[in-house]
Every structure is written in structure tokens, then in C-alpha cells.
Amino acid sequence: MLDPLPTLPVDTRGRPIHDLRISVTDRCNLRCVYCMPREAYGRDHAFLPRAELLTFEEIARLAGIFTRLGVEKVRLTGGEPLVRRDLPVLVALLAAVPGIRDLTLTTNGVLLADQADALAAAGLRRVTVSLDADDDDTFMRMNDSGVPVARVLAGIEAAEAAGLGPIKINMVVKQGWNEHAVLPMARRFRGTGRVLRFIEYMDVGHTNGWRLDEVVTADEILSTIDAEYPLEPMPPTHAGEVAERYRYTDGAGEIGIIASVSRPFCGDCSRARLSADGQLYTCLFATAGHDLRALLRGGATDAEVDADLRRAWGARTDRYSELRSAATLDLPKVEMSYIGG
Ligand SMILES: C[S@@+](CC[C@H](N)C(=O)[O-])C[C@H]1O[C@@H](n2cnc3c(N)ncnc32)[C@H](O)[C@@H]1O
Ligand code: SF4
Secondary structure (H helix, E strand, O other): OOOOOOOOOEOOOOOEOOEEEEEOOOOOOOOOOOOOOOOOOOOOOOOOOHHHOOOHHHHHHHHHHHHOOOOOEEEEEOOOHHHOOOHHHHHHHHHOOOOOOEEEEEEOOOOHHHHHHHHHHHOOOEEEEEOOOOOHHHHHHHHOOOOOHHHHHHHHHHHHHOOOOOOEEEEEEEOOOOHHHHHHHHHHHOOOOOEEEEEEOOOOOOOOOOOHHHEOOHHHHHHHHHHHOOEEEEOOOOOOOOOEEEEEOOOOOEEEEEOOOOOOOHHHOOEEEEOOOOEEEOOOOOOOOEEHHHHHHOOOOHHHHHHHHHHHHHOOOOOHHHHOOHHHHOOOOOOHHHHOO
């Protein structure tokens, strides 16, 4: 007989859990200046040893337990998820978990042309691809790894051909680095069915040396685009959506803005994050994780893990972005490449 349907937990602010972001590696083949600056992630950087990473079976088991708490949407991320060997094997395991209705992945696109078919065949639904400029000069300065725009565009095309569309494209805007690329990027992706989403540069981790004056705000980005291509707001597709939506009034499609610095959206945040080594984080800006790997490897049953997750989510109080101030800047936050965005 099936277990009775469990009640779904909410945290101390009444927020349910709906999305799970799973980081599958803390490694990456790029060194984006706002995420893994080369000075901090050089040759001698100590990445997680393989034995510390959750295995694919451990990840799928946890994902299955999370669905009993309300998770319906899973996003694979990293580091760069496509550098984890045999990723389609994990995708197939997750695609077979009954409660997962939406299975997606965020990637820098460098290895996407090679892997898109295998990922789609394994059951991946959609991909989000990061691209911070559409000219090589700016993009190579941002990724600090000599990767040209054409490489990422080839990944986007391969993903579309494999049925992984509609593709979302993430562009982080950092003052003094790529704000001049906002309009060219809007122009390039208007009318293509690909949804470009601009992300305010966030104070995740410490290695990027974030400063408030390096943030280009959502309002600045919107007015730059609106001056050339008029925009109007659109309703959200669902509660808790991170991107505000706007459409071009001439019918050339929509864009998104993720304004987590200038317009924080903690109030309806329903996301949990699992690091590659099995730590649960209930906020992107959390200072400490909750060790699920120890529980799994200590022999806990599914019911014990379920109860532990309910306790952890029920105790959740996070609303970092709403509290952001000089005092929060110095907190010992985890890095974006570890937790995955
Ligand atoms: C950490 S990456 C992981 C997945 C993959 N490597 C990629 O770049 O798409 C996830 C997303 O976070 C964004 N990101 C990284 N650091 C950021 C920061 N400091 N502020 C805002 N977005 C950031 C990236 O641009 C990317 O779109
Ligand atoms: S944003 Fe993604 S691609 Fe860039 S360094 Fe971070 S993990 Fe790598």
C-alpha cells in the first residue's frame, strides 16, 4: 500500500518548498570575473575531492525524498554541470523520479553542442544558457578563459535542435565590464523566441570583491532597452518567479529581469539548494549548510531523511536580500560556484 499523502511543510514565514537546485560540481571550465576570478581560483585551488561529491544515486534518492515535501521542479547547476562526467546518467535517474514535473539545467554552454542530444534523450526538458555579451572582446574579458561567443551560440542552437527550448539566456550585468552589451544582446535575441534575462550582479560569496557601485540596476537596464525598443510589464507565470517579465510592445517577444539587489524577492522564495557535497542551503546567501551527506552515509532511512528535511525547512528564517546592508556584507557566505545560483 502507498504511504498516505504527507502534508507539505512551510517555513517560519509560511513559504512552501517548490524548487530544488542541485549543484553537481564546484569545478568550472570558465573563470567569470564575477563568480570565479582567476586570482582566487588558480591552478592550486582546492576543489572538492571526488569522494566528497554525492553520487548520482545519492542525488536521485534525495530528490525523490524532496518531492514528498513539495518539490516539483529540479534544476541542475554547478560550477559548470556539464564538466561532471556522465551527467546524462543523472538526468535519466531524475527523469524517472515520479514527482519531478520540470527538469532543467543551467550551463555556460561551452560543452552544450557536444552533450545536448544525450541530455535530451535522457529526459532533460529545458536549458538556461549564460552569456554575458555578444561581442568577443567583452565576453572574453568576462569569462577570462578565451571562449568566444560563437561557441556558446553553437551550444544554444544544438540545444534547440535537440528539443531543449524555449531557451533562456542569462546575462549578468557588471558596471564597467559589460553594461554596453545590454542593448546589442537585446537586439540579437529579440524575435528569436529565446528569452534573455538580465541579472543584477549579486554579493554572493567573497572572492568577487562585490561592491554596490558595480551593480547595474534593473531600472537602468530596462530604461536602456525601453529607449530603443519600448517595453511593457507582463504578469508572472507563477508565484515566486524570480524574473520580472516584460514584453516588447512591437511583438518581438519578452525579456526577464532578476533584480535581487534592487528589488529583493525573499517574501515568496520557495527554493532549496543542494551543494555538490550534499549540504542543504535554504538561501543563496546562507552562511552554513545542513549536512545531508552525513545522514545518507550514516545509514538513515528515507523516513528519517524526510523528517530531517521537514525540520530544516520548518526552521527556515532566511531573507538575506531584504536585510542586505553593510553589516551583511562581511558574513561568511558561500561562493556561487559552490552553491550554483
Ligand atoms: C553559478 S552559475 C552555474 C551554472 C553555469 N556554470 C552557468 O554559468 O550558467 C549560475 C548562474 O549564476 C550567475 N552568477 C554567477 N555569479 C553571479 C553573481 N555574483 N551575481 C549574479 N549572478 C551570478 C551566472 O551568470 C549563471 O547564470
Ligand atoms: S558563472 Fe558559471 S561559467 Fe561562470 S565561472 Fe561561475 S560557474 Fe563558471
